[in-house]
Amino acid sequence: xxxxxxxxxxxxxxxxxxxxxxxxxxxxxxxxxxxxxxxxxxxxxxxxxxxxxxxxxxxxxxxxxxxxxxxxxxxxxxxxxxxxxxxxxxxxxxxxxxxxxxxxxxxxxxxxxxxxxxxxxxxxxxxxxxxxxxxxxxxxxxxxxxxxxxxxxxxxxxxxxxxxxxxxxxxxxxxxxxxxxxxxxxxxxxxxxxxxxxxxxxxxxxxxxxxxxxxxxxxxxxxxxxxxxxxxxxxxxxxxxxxxxxxxxxxxxxxxxxxxxxxxxxxxxxxxxxxxxxxxxxxxxxxxxxxxxxxxxxxxxxxxxxxxxxxxxxxxxxxxxxxxxxx
Amino acid sequence: xxxxxxxxxxxxxxxxxxxxxxxxxxxxxxxxxxxxxxxxxxxxxxxxxxxxxxxxxxxxxxxxxxxxxxxxxxxxxxxxxxxxxxxxxxx
Numbered sequence: 001x002x003x004x005x006x007x008x009x010x011x012x013x014x015x016x017x018x019x020x021x022x023x024x025x026x027x028x029x030x031x032x033x034x035x036x037x038x039x040x041x042x043x044x045x046x047x048x049x050x051x052x053x054x055x056x057x058x059x060x061x062x063x064x065x066x067x068x069x070x071x072x073x074x075x076x077x078x079x080x081x082x083x084x085x086x087x088x089x090x091x092x093x094x095x096x097x098x099x100x101x102x103x104x105x106x107x108x109x110x111x112x113x114x115x116x117x118x119x120x121x122x123x124x125x126x127x128x129x130x131x132x133x134x135x136x137x138x139x140x141x142x143x144x145x146x147x148x149x150x151x152x153x154x155x156x157x158x159x160x161x162x163x164x165x166x167x168x169x170x171x172x173x174x175x176x177x178x179x180x181x182x183x184x185x186x187x188x189x190x191x192x193x194x195x196x197x198x199x200x201x202x203x204x205x206x207x208x209x210x211x212x213x214x215x216x217x218x219x220x221x222x223x224x225x226x227x228x229x230x231x232x233x234x235x236x237x238x239x240x241x242x243x244x245x246x247x248x249x250x251x252x253x254x255x256x257x258x259x260x261x262x263x264x265x266x267x268x269x270x271x272x273x274x275x276x277x278x279x280x281x282x283x284x285x286x287x288x289x290x291x292x293x294x295x296x297x298x299x300x301x302x303x304x305x306x307x308x309x310x311x312x313x314x315x316x317x318x319x320x321x322x323x324x325x326x327x
Numbered sequence: 328x329x330x331x332x333x334x335x336x337x338x339x340x341x342x343x344x345x346x347x348x349x350x351x352x353x354x355x356x357x358x359x360x361x362x363x364x365x366x367x368x369x370x371x372x373x374x375x376x377x378x379x380x381x382x383x384x385x386x387x388x389x390x391x392x393x394x395x396x397x398x399x400x401x402x403x404x405x406x407x408x409x410x411x412x413x414x415x416x417x418x
Binding site: 111 | 342
């Protein structure tokens with residue numbers, strides 16, 4: 001089992017598709033909570049940590065966290081925008097035996113597309129980081145959030161991943177929010193499916209692994225989902241164990257409906273038991289809805305089902321966001 | 328004929344590592360090119376807009392090498408960088 005850890009919600013970029021909480025710069029995961037997690041994780045069958053954020057490397061104690069984790073016998077990976085890689089790669093090389101790889105966020109196969117979403121110069125920052133990985137033999141993959149601006153580049157992105165020596169490329173749907181609505185970045189359900197079909201085709205033919213993050217269309221209401229299958233848990237920067245990394249910080253409900261509990265007040269084992277119980281409730285309630293025939297079009301996209309189930313964004317607002325036409 | 332001055336190709340991303348090594352990535356060809364310490368010194372001179380003779384003099388000072396060998400090293404590397412389209416004539 002792995003734990004996704006949102007080390008911080010600080011970020012040095014302000015990407016067009018990212019929701020506010022992910023770069024609000026309001027906090028870092030307290031060191032005490034992480035140390036507690038390291039101490040308890042083995043007994044909860046957690047053996048791998050995956051760092052996210054914000055930009056996880058901006059946590060002020062990032063080097064210390066890596067050392068502690070490595071000393072405790074865990075493996076780790078991370079997602080990054082690549083901007084700090086020139087400074088941190090020696091740390092990763094030092095812990096190479098425990099480091100399984102970095103996933104760089106690249107939202108366009110071409111510089112102008114990526115930079116339009118993530119800021120001028122950010123494409124070259126990723127390329128610099130990738131260069132370091134190649135010469136220092138650090139494994140890396142690419143991740144692209146699919147928007148209206150880059151969905152035509154799925155094939156080109158796969159070719160780019162191959163030519164750069166990436167260990168693979170993963171595509172993920174964006175979570176609609178006011179910013180994506182304003183910029184008409186969100187795809188319609190049909191556009192999502194069309195893009196997914198191309199990705200599945202590439203998965204069969206590409207010479208690098210091609211995949212999709214959870215949230216793709218599923219004809220079965222009981223879709224593959226790491227958290228629901230108890231393969232993954234998420235820890236946010238406040239120390240909350242939450243249902244999943246995709247929904248962490250998403251929406252504006254208060255209190256957050258996806259929080260299981262804070263590890264400052266409960267043990268990881270207690271939180272995990274609570275997590276399992278909530279997962280069972282979720283599945284039971286979903287079965288009931290399936291039996292009643294009470295699922296709509298957007299419910300076939302798992303993360304959107306959960307957004308509505310957890311009441312993170314109103315059903316009406318979600319439908320309005322998907323009604324945005326793409327020029 | 329090698330031009331007297333060259334500059335980095337605009338499609339090249341350069342990354343220095345540990346002060347002793349530089350890796351170049353051409354964004355169009357997707358080729359990586361690794362420079363050792365000598366190559367890094369030459370590349371820095373190119374970025375600074377120095378002519379080949381000035382770069383050679385820097386090399387002689389940095390690595391305690393004679394003029395003939397420094398000139399050869401600079402010209403050989405620049406020729407290869409031109410061939411790989413990692414640099415282009417300046418001006």
